[in-house]
Amino acid sequence: MGAVRVINDDRHFNGELANAGQKLVVVDFTASWCGPCQRIAPIFEQLSLKYPKAVFLKVDVDKCADTASMQDVSAMPTFIFYRRRARLGHCQGADPVGLESKIQQFYGSGDADDADDSIADSLPGHMDLTSFIMKQQCECLNESDYHTFTQCLNSDSGYLQSDEDEQLIMSIAFSQPVKVHSLKIKAPTENGPKNIKLFINQPRTIDFEMANSNTSVQDLTLSTKDLEEGNPVPLRYVKFQNVQNLQIFVIDNQNGSETTRIDQLVIIGSPISTTNMGEFKRVSGKKGESH
Numbered sequence: 001m002g003a004v005r006v007i008n009d010d011r012h013f014n015g016e017l018a019n020a021g022q023k024l025v026v027v028d029f030t031a032s033w034c035g036p037c038q039r040i041a042p043i044f045e046q047l048s049l050k051y052p053k054a055v056f057l058k059v060d061v062d063k064c065a066d067t068a069s070m071q072d073v074s075a076m077p078t079f080i081f082y083r084r085r086a087r088l089g090h091c092q093g094a095d096p097v098g099l100e101s102k103i104q105q106f107y108g109s110g111d112a113d114d115a116d117d118s119i120a121d122s123l124p125g126h127m128d129l130t131s132f133i134m135k136q137q138c139e140c141l142n143e144s145d146y147h148t149f150t151q152c153l154n155s156d157s158g159y160l161q162s163d164e165d166e167q168l169i170m171s172i173a174f175s176q177p178v179k180v181h182s183l184k185i186k187a188p189t190e191n192g193p194k195n196i197k198l199f200i201n202q203p204r205t206i207d208f209e210m211a212n213s214n215t216s217v218q219d220l221t222l223s224t225k226d227l228e229e230g231n232p233v234p235l236r237y238v239k240f241q242n243v244q245n246l247q248i249f250v251i252d253n254q255n256g257s258e259t260t261r262i263d264q265l266v267i268i269g270s271p272i273s274t275t276n277m278g279e280f281k282r283v284s285g286k287k288g289e290s291h
Contacts, residue, residue: 003048004028004056010066016057017085022127024054024106025082029068031061034076036094043096051107081106083131086271089175106131123232126181129174129267130154137173139205144259152262155186160262168193168250168260171205177272180240183248184266185222186230191257193227196220199247200240211249224254232268242272 007013017025028044030037041058048056061068061076071080071087079099081088088106091098130153140149140160147161149170162168180200187193197216199206206214217239226233246267253260 003052004045004058007057007059007064007067010064013057013059013064013067016055017082020055020082022084024051024088024103024131025057026051026054026103027057027059027071027080027082029059029061029071029073029076029078029080031076037077040077040094040096040099043099047100047103051103054103054107084127084271087176088131123181123268126268126270129178129180129269129271132174132176132178132271133267134173134175139171141169141171141205141208142167147261152265155264160265162250162260166191166250166253166257166260167208168248168262169206169208169211170248170250170265171202172246172248172267174244174246177242177244178269179237179272180235180243180246180267180269181237182232182234182268183220184230184232184264184268185227185262186264187227187260187262189224189228190255191253191259191261192222192224193250193252193260193262194222194254195251196222197249197251198235199249200243201245202247206247206249208249211247216249227254230264230266232266240269243269 005016007016013027026047028037028041030041044056044058048054059067061073073080075092077094078090078092079102080090081102083106089102091102133153135150135153138149142163142165143149144161144163147159149160151158152160160168160170185193196219197211198218198220199211199214200217218236220233220235222233225231250260
């Protein structure tokens, strides 16, 4: 038997989503009369065992009509992904490969739970936004061919290093608008970044000439202690309330080395368009009012 939890009513769904905390929640919106739903059900069970740190829920749209309506489910099967009640994305149809690739996209690294918990404890209301980063839409100028930007998003998979000189421009796209509270950068004290400029919501990746001349949203100077301990460096939060993309321009590093290295980059904040759980407290029978 897999680890899939069957949802019996709308209140039950609300409770499971709340109790999941930092974990990824994968919800299968299904129906007993839907042939493709029955075909993918055993695969959904297998995936629940393969990805034990995620919560897998099965929602019958006929038993939970209010929930299905509020989540805009119009075809079955629909799979929707959440973390901390925020909707990360969805996929439709009985496509095992597409479903698993979405799970992998949002699942995160094996140690993400520990990192998320420490962030939640030290910065209540905020979280590691790595699962909201669309890696395929990110770009990094002057990255090494062997030490690329995506490696610094996961503490287990290497590091980012600049190529021809010490400067880097990281363009980071999010799957939905977020509020950015702080940056956590772990790097060697000798060639970790020192002075950086931050830009948001640029129509495309800025080049080095623009990055040098354009007015940034905020400038930061990182200390060796910031890099060594990987402490969150707070931003001017009021300036980062609706961020669809973040561009980080690394101007130089701590000791003037030829290349800059970043072992881990964590962007801390919160998603804007979270699921409004207040809707679930409504009297049953008033569905459709939330839109």
